Amino acid sequence: MSYQALYRKCRPTVFDDVVGQSHVTETLKNQINLNNIAHAYLFTGTRGTGKTSVARIFSRAINCQDIVDNNPCNECDTCRGIIDESLMDVVEIDAASNNGVDDIRELRENIKYPPTKCKYKVYIIDEVHMLSQGAFNALLKTLEEPPEYACFILATTEPHKIPATILSRCQRFDFKRISFEDMNDLLVKVAEEVTIDIDERSVKMISRMSEGAARDALSILDQCISYGENTITYDKVLNILGIARDNILFDMTEKILLEDFQGVMTMIGDIVAAGKDVNQFIKAFLKHFRNIMIAKISETPENIIDESDESIRKYVEYGEKFSMDHVLWIIDELAKLEVDSKYSSNPRFLLEMSLVKILRPTYDDSIEALKVRIENLERKIEMGLISKPQRRVESSTKIETSVQTTEDKKIQTVPQTSNQSPVQSNIESQNQVREESSNEIVEEPAVEVKYENHSGISFEQVKGSWEKFLNLIKREKIFLYAFLIEGKPAAINNKTLVISFERKFDFHKESMEQKEYRRDLEEMLFTFYNVDLSISCVFDDEIGGAVVHVEVDDSSDIEKIQNFLGDDKDKLEIL
Numbered sequence: 001m002s003y004q005a006l007y008r009k010c011r012p013t014v015f016d017d018v019v020g021q022s023h024v025t026e027t028l029k030n031q032i033n034l035n036n037i038a039h040a041y042l043f044t045g046t047r048g049t050g051k052t053s054v055a056r057i058f059s060r061a062i063n064c065q066d067i068v069d070n071n072p073c074n075e076c077d078t079c080r081g082i083i084d085e086s087l088m089d090v091v092e093i094d095a096a097s098n099n100g101v102d103d104i105r106e107l108r109e110n111i112k113y114p115p116t117k118c119k120y121k122v123y124i125i126d127e128v129h130m131l132s133q134g135a136f137n138a139l140l141k142t143l144e145e146p147p148e149y150a151c152f153i154l155a156t157t158e159p160h161k162i163p164a165t166i167l168s169r170c171q172r173f174d175f176k177r178i179s180f181e182d183m184n185d186l187l188v189k190v191a192e193e194v195t196i197d198i199d200e201r202s203v204k205m206i207s208r209m210s211e212g213a214a215r216d217a218l219s220i221l222d223q224c225i226s227y228g229e230n231t232i233t234y235d236k237v238l239n240i241l242g243i244a245r246d247n248i249l250f251d252m253t254e255k256i257l258l259e260d261f262q263g264v265m266t267m268i269g270d271i272v273a274a275g276k277d278v279n280q281f282i283k284a285f286l287k288h289f290r291n292i293m294i295a296k297i298s299e300t301p302e303n304i305i306d307e308s309d310e311s312i313r314k315y316v317e318y319g320e321k322f323s324m325d326h327v328l329w330i331i332d333e334l335a336k337l338e339v340d341s342k343y344s345s346n347p348r349f350l351l352e353m354s355l356v357k358i359l360r361p362t363y364d365d366s367i368e369a370l371k372v373r374i375e376n377l378e379r380k381i382e383m384g385l386i387s388k389p390q391r392r393v394e395s396s397t398k399i400e401t402s403v404q405t406t407e408d409k410k411i412q413t414v415p416q417t418s419n420q421s422p423v424q425s426n427i428e429s430q431n432q433v434r435e436e437s438s439n440e441i442v443e444e445p446a447v448e449v450k451y452e453n454h455s456g457i458s459f460e461q462v463k464g465s466w467e468k469f470l471n472l473i474k475r476e477k478i479f480l481y482a483f484l485i486e487g488k489p490a491a492i493n494n495k496t497l498v499i500s501f502e503r504k505f506d507f508h509k510e511s512m513e514q515k516e517y518r519r520d521l522e523e524m525l526f527t528f529y530n531v532d533l534s535i536s537c538v539f540d541d542e543i544g545g546a547v548v549h550v551e552v553d554d555s556s557d558i559e560k561i562q563n564f565l566g567d568d569k570d571k572l573e574i575l
């Protein structure tokens with residue numbers, strides 16, 4: 001026997017088996033009882049909520065010879081004839097498979113003849129919103145003057161696409177999403193029917209992920225079954241759903257809070273490597289943030305969130321760490337992502353992009369993102385991650401100009417007092433700044449006023465072997481490669497390799513400037529060239545007038561820098 005999908009096998013056959021739509025089924029049963037059948041019905045609602053099933057049940061119930069409490073008996077000749085489709089009095093048209101003009105034309109021909117065996121001729125038109133204008137017009141004519149024995153059941157997920165002229169002739173029933181409890185009951189019942197053991201937690205998980213569509217719930221259950229034995233475990237369900245166990249979701253949340261870019265990307269890689277479905281992950285993550293939001297606003301989140309006490313405690317905890325705006329913004333971002341990724345051939349890529357945005361609202365210019373940025377800053381200041389910035393001096397000088405300077409001047413610009421050699425003091429000051437920058441300070445590193453190559457390698461050497469170097473990176477660090485590929489080596493300035501990007505690659509540049517990528521690149525440079533080079537990223541048009549940030553403690557330093565710059569001193573910008 002060929003395998004039949006659960007959602008087909010377990011299609012309800014009587015009104016009383018239909019879950020969660022009693023407002024529809026009780027009304028229809030009542031009409032049958034009173035023998036008061038309308039000529040046209042419109043069933044609307046999300047997919048997988050029972051529209052087609054109820055239409056079929058109804059088509060039998062109004063024709064059944066042996067009605068049982070207003071449900072079809074499913075055993076009499078007519079019921080059986082309808083079920084095995086040997087009776088032509090009940091016709092199903094799938095408007096989705098063609099635009100329906102021919103079908104409707106045929107229908108109009110056909111409807112002239114009274115039913116052969118049944119009391120009613122029933123036309124079920126599924127996905128009716130897909131009919132063409134011509135087909136709608138033809139249908140309308142029939143609906144305007146239907147024969148006594150005709151009954152139309154139109155079903156659609158998109159009632160707003162149905163012309164008002166048709167709507168006004170139908171009795172409308174809205175099918176609701178199936179509630180969480182009803183879905184749990186349905187799953188338990190179906191599992192019993194097919195003799196499958198499933199624990200409560202798994203049932204709830206499936207219900208939650210199906211979002212009120214019974215067909216989806218049964219499909220998931222189906223996949224869990226075909227996966228193996230007769231027992232469904234929670235882990236299996238998570239696996240099938242491609243869901244990240246809850247702690248993965250919390251881990252990811254933690255990384256977002258810490259703006260741990262590398263960590264987030266690694267986690268996505270792990271999820272994909274484990275064969276999980278990215279779209280399901282996105283769905284779960286969206287839900288996760290919805291729970292954080294609820295935990296933030298509700299006094300009694302346990303009444304709304306159906307999760308273990310332990311999880312709810314964590315939702316509350318994370319709710320406190322995020323601002324409301326931030327949570328809403330993330331939800332907004334993930335909701336957009338959920339829609340987009342469904343139709344994407346590469347959802348992973350979209351997920352990464354969204355997470356980059358979530359981690360770095362800097363890449364988003366919307367007011368919402370701006371708010372989040374400000375809040376993040378405030379939070380960091382509160383947590384002591386950022387100290388009050390020192391005064392900053394910005395100057396522009398030519399990179400390639402080799403300025404002859406006295407030791408004296410060089411040292412003056414560096415906040416250092418010892419008598420170390422200039423080169424040494426320069427290295428130390430760079431290190432010092434680099435340490436500071438691990439505290440998330442956005443300042444540019446290093447005080448480099450003297451533009452001379454002290455790196456121990458010539459710029460030509462670097463440039464000449466750049467392609468080889470890129471190839472190495474491609475093999476070792478693919479993300480780094482993805483960003484670096486848009487940049488070019490532009491100069492070596494003291495011990496800093498300047499990499500330039502076109503303006504349109506600002507995303508790549510900014511990514512390259514991330515601490516972890518910079519560090520990775522510096523390590524790779526050391527491996528490849530055996531010299532200590534640090535990195536500075538600039539835009540193409542800044543070369544020849546590259547911006548150098550200089551931090552000074554005391555205003556007398558500004559004067560020294562002005563002296564040093566000489567003719568160029570009007571290019572100095574004091575912030």
Ligand SMILES: Nc1ncnc2c1ncn2[C@@H]1O[C@H](COP(=O)(O)OP(=O)(O)O)[C@@H](O)[C@H]1O
Nearest residue numbers: 007010011019047048049050051052053214215
């Ligand atoms: N309300 C419901 N009660 C029980 N099962 C349902 C219900 N809605 C859908 N199902 C299950 O989903 C399958 C598809 O439902 P269907 O009636 O085709 O939904 P729709 O036409 O609304 O998309 C059914 O065969 C059944 O297994």
Ligand SMILES: [Mg+2]
Nearest residue numbers: 051052126155
């Ligand atoms: Mg349907």
Ligand SMILES: [Zn+2]
Nearest residue numbers: 064073076079
């Ligand atoms: Zn019957």
